[in-house]
Amino acid sequence: MIPRYQKIIFWILLGAAILMSIVLIRLRERAHDRLQTAADKMPLNAPPIAPAETVTMLVANDADGSLSPVDQQIALPEEPGARARILLQRLLAGYAEPHSTHHVAASTGVEEVFLMPLARQKEGQMAVVNLSGAFVEGHPSGIETETMTLLSIIGTLHTNLPQITQVRFVVDGQPRETLAGHADLTRVYLAEDKSVEVRR
């Protein structure tokens, strides 16, 4: 026979356990709702904290095989790798527009730019430009057009970020032989090398 006081304690403890479970479930739901609301309010793009600044794009022209400096106002982040990526994305987006002087496929173009110090030199950095596969697949084939795309990218990087002295290219993170059947993508390009050029 169970004593009466034990029965009362059992029922009180059971009630307390149920009550605490209900409180915990409710608290968990509230925390979830709070996180959800915070995520919804998160901005999709980073706010342009930096003011717009003047950058110089080296724009290729298929008609006369030239590269011309064109000034543009754009807001760029502080971090050099991100600056390089946004610069190149803006340059290639311009080429995909209908009245462009150098036609390329409309796509992101540049996925990422990695900057790394040069092994045996005190100064200067190497930029590894990761081109998107879609951009490379859609690029017109030809020695001049491919060379001008590379020169335009290399020149724009070096003009705006002079610490970049060498440039390498990969496509979707992998090494590739040529851009579209001609221009060599296996070599390291020297940004100040004037021997790679096109002139009328």
Added chain:
Amino acid sequence: MPSIEVRGDEALVRHAIAVVTKVNKPCRRSRTLVVFGCLVSVACLGGRTAGAAAQQAPTSQSSPAIPASPLPAPFPAAPRPPAQPRFVVVLDAAHGGSDTGARLGDPLLEKDIVLALSVRLRSMLTARGIAVITTREADGTLLPVNRAETANHALAAACISLHATATGSGVHLFTSSLPATPPASRFLPWQTAQSGSITQSLRLSSEINSAMAHAEVPVSLGRTSLQPLDSFACPAVAVEIAPLSAAGGSQPAALSDASYQARVVDALAGAIQQWREDWRQQP
């Protein structure tokens, strides 16, 4: 020794080295042996050429009476023609087979149009008495290394790589962007063999530029990194033919336009003929 024979020796040595360096690349373990073999073969080639020169010396001199050697000749003294290097042009129709090159419009493909241009230019040069070697005569896949092999074995005086594109206007002339190495350097790595001929390649490009200007075809000149151009151990230019746009004030013409093609091929043949004259006068 006449200067023309010195150039023949140089060409032999350069050829041997280009071949050996290429053989050497995939087989590093036997590098020492191959380099030794190279030196032996170069020595043999040098000795043979020097022997030939010594045998020819009396025939090329009109001055009198150097007494003949009293030693008996080991071989019957067959009359030999003077050792003049032959002026050979290598035409490289780019792409081919599964590598179609640029799509120039339906159904025009770069590999087909450059082959047609190569065949046309070859017959035009042959008619002018110029020896021509082509890298391909049909639609087949050829690796850049095979093209360079053909060009470097031929000891060519000019190597023309033919391309076609849908972008730009007129003719684009490209030479290699490799840095020029001084003519004294004899050992040329296969991948960058062109570095020994940069100065001559720029002169050949300038010759073609003048001929195109004469034919009123707009030209853009450039330097680039391109295979097999970088592996050619001869004066080499990549000639890329684009349609003629009306922008430059010229009459627009498509790549398939027969008269436009004829103008370009004519100008190229004229430039190569002029190059032969310059080449003969080189020291």
